[in-house]
Amino acid sequence: MSLLEVRDLTVTYPGGAAAVRGVDLRLEAGRKLGVAGESGCGKSTLALALLRLLPAGTRIGGRVLLDGEDVLAMTWGRVRAVRWAGASIVFQGAMHSLNPVHRIGDQIAEPILLHRRATPAGARSKAGELLEQVGLPAARTRAYPHELSGGQRQRVMIAMALACAPRLIVADEPTTALDVMIQAQILRLVERLVADQDVGLIMISHDLAVLADTCDRLAVMYAGRVVEEGPAREVYQAARHPYAEALSAAFPRIGDPASRFAPRGLAGDPPDPSALPSGCAFHPRCPVALESCASEDQPLREAGPRRWAACVRVGRDTGPEAGPLEEARGNTP
Numbered sequence: 001m002s003l004l005e006v007r008d009l010t011v012t013y014p015g016g017a018a019a020v021r022g023v024d025l026r027l028e029a030g031r032k033l034g035v036a037g038e039s040g041c042g043k044s045t046l047a048l049a050l051l052r053l054l055p056a057g058t059r060i061g062g063r064v065l066l067d068g069e070d071v072l073a074m075t076w077g078r079v080r081a082v083r084w085a086g087a088s089i090v091f092q093g094a095m096h097s098l099n100p101v102h103r104i105g106d107q108i109a110e111p112i113l114l115h116r117r118a119t120p121a122g123a124r125s126k127a128g129e130l131l132e133q134v135g136l137p138a139a140r141t142r143a144y145p146h147e148l149s150g151g152q153r154q155r156v157m158i159a160m161a162l163a164c165a166p167r168l169i170v171a172d173e174p175t176t177a178l179d180v181m182i183q184a185q186i187l188r189l190v191e192r193l194v195a196d197q198d199v200g201l202i203m204i205s206h207d208l209a210v211l212a213d214t215c216d217r218l219a220v221m222y223a224g225r226v227v228e229e230g231p232a233r234e235v236y237q238a239a240r241h242p243y244a245e246a247l248s249a250a251f252p253r254i255g256d257p258a259s260r261f262a263p264r265g266l267a268g269d270p271p272d273p274s275a276l277p278s279g280c281a282f283h284p285r286c287p288v289a290l291e292s293c294a295s296e297d298q299p300l301r302e303a304g305p306r307r308w309a310a311c312v313r314v315g316r317d318t319g320p321e322a323g324p325l326e327e328a329r330g331n332t333p
């Protein structure tokens with residue numbers, strides 16, 4: 001049984017925005033799944049739906065099986081128990097959500113006290129251990145948030161996410177607000193923790209290069225759909241969907257000789273989820289769209305061993321490897 005299995009997940013916000021549309025994902029313990037896509041493609045909505053953290057009135061359909069138990073069918077009591085002990089989220093910019101008037105150690109100890117029935121002294125010493133795990137001295141439990149740097153605060157958030165030994169960690173753009181050096185340190189830290197503790201990780205980012213370095217598999221989202229999924233490096237280096245291709249060209253790897261050439265951006269923005277285009281939602285921006293793309297929606301199709309892409313060209317003679325996009329990019333992996 002998989003640690004997490006998402007089946008046909010749909011999320012529609014009260015105003016009618018179809019932010020997630022029929023997403024299927026699977027994650028095994030000890031594995032890392034990257035979720036990429038521009039801002040507005042539904043990544044955070046997907047993350048929030050996994051733990052039912054969406055605003056009241058939001059319609060959620062499908063299934064979210066965590067160790068085989070459907071989170072969407074749980075009672076609220078059960079959901080609350082699962083939120084720390086089963087799965088936990090490190091949010092985008094979460095380091096700003098630490099309470100400024102409480103010591104770091106007390107804030108880490110709080111979920112331990114709530115969910116693990118530890119004594120106050122036990123929870124405090126566990127907080128110190130957690131800080132050491134994320135590379136901070138245990139004595140920093142006595143610090144207030146303003147006494148820490150941005151990178152240190154993000155480490156504290158990761159320590160909090162680990163506090164109740166969850167089986168699944170969802171990290172939603174955990175390093176976006178940090179500078180590049182600190183970003184790399186935090187990513188290595190998260191990687192190591194996942195490997196040591198056999199938890200599953202979903203790492204969300206708009207930066208495909210970062211995900212390709214960190215994750216085993218990659219799912220690329222566009223307009224609420226997964227448009228490509230497969231082994232992380234393969235998706236990054238040889239995307240089969242034109243959107244994934246454009247995204248990887250926009251985020252060249254640092255040190256990659258190809259990155260000396262200016263990355264080709266993608267004009268325009270993802271569509272408003274309450275007014276989606278007909279057919280394939282990417283067709284208005286797609287450099288290689290066919291006439292039929294404006295009317296025919298594309299399901300995910302097999303695009304190689306353990307690879308899927310939702311493009312009309314996949315599995316046809318006009319595959320993206322022969323298409324103008326690949327030629328224009330001209331960097332063979």
Ligand code: ADP
Nearest residue numbers: 013017019038039040041042043044045046273
């Ligand atoms: P991402 O994390 O990929 O940037 P989000 O999941 O935050 O994307 O947003 C997906 C879409 O859902 C966006 O168009 C956004 O405007 C919309 N959205 C997000 N939150 C809400 C909300 N609370 N109510 C209505 N629409 C929302």
Ligand code: MG
Nearest residue numbers: 043044045092
């Ligand atoms: Mg987001």
